[in-house]
């Protein structure tokens with residue numbers, strides 16, 4: 001018997017298996033069924049895989065992993081008007097309640113009742129089929145491949161971060177961390193007209209990539225005090241009295257401390273990276289420079305549409321970030337690659353039709 005809905009399931013930390021699960025039902029006439037074609041893996045998937053939890057989200061029952069996916073519409077509910085069978089789409093993998101105060105004010109990414117893929121208890125997208133309401137599927141432009149469609153999720157994260165940073169033409173920005181989200185933040189900020197985009201990381205290979213990809217300047221992190229590092233970044237990159245905006249996409253305590261010293265008076269700081277839950281934070285700099293300090297969580301109203309458009313119009317390119325592809329049965333390999341920071345994005349192909357005999 002061919003598998004109906006082959007799925008990649010986290011059973012418990014460091015233990016995954018393949019299961020043939022039922023094809024999801026359309027929960028409303030507005031839902032569609034997507035045949036998943038490509039899925040990228042990010043730090044959060046790896047964290048669940050290795051630790052079984054992120055903060056208060058704890059995996060208590062087997063859960064399908066993955067949330068960065070593209071695919072082809074396989075079925076549509078009776079009331080679907082914007083999509084048809086065969087359409088190529090990227091998936092926005094979190095459904096808010098649409099009824100709470102945060103949802104109603106347009107910040108649905110802050111909905112406390114969000115059902116987000118591969119965040120317990122909700123299954124993720126590493127399966128043959130995944131179901132979503134039609135308005136959480138975005139049609140890909142003709143020139144955008146399904147592979148690029150799988151990178152739309154981290155691109156939407158970057159669109160949201162750069163929106164939080166309020167980047168406008170002429171701004172000088174520093175981005176700590178040259179992983180996928182940091183790199184994409186550089187690309188989006190450049191598309192928005194930032195005049196300087198500085199990428200900072202400890203990994204020189206990643207910085208060489210950042211320089212080719214979207215950064216105007218790169219700085220290698222060293223062991224030095226936060227004040228010294230900030231002074232060096234501002235001198236090496238001609239940032240004068242400091243950057244207009246700084247994004248931390250590393251989550252690393254020394255980077256966060258350096259950022260607060262490297263930013264100009266009245267500048268904006270955005271925390272995008274997730275690291276230790278508590279750190280030493282230079283709060284005096286925040287106070288005396290009157291900084292705008294913001295968080296950034298996933299993506300909200302308009303972010304996916306903007307990401308799709310940035311790719312469609314060629315203002316941002318993501319092809320370069322796709323450094324590997326593995327078959328569905330080799331999905332765990334992609335997790336190892338992210339864990340070991342190998343390549344930039346490894347995509348997992350959707351399951352092919354095959355026989356199942358247990359796992």
Ligand SMILES: [Zn+2]
Nearest residue numbers: 042043044068
């Ligand atoms: Zn992700």
Ligand SMILES: [Zn+2]
Nearest residue numbers: 097100103111
């Ligand atoms: Zn809500």
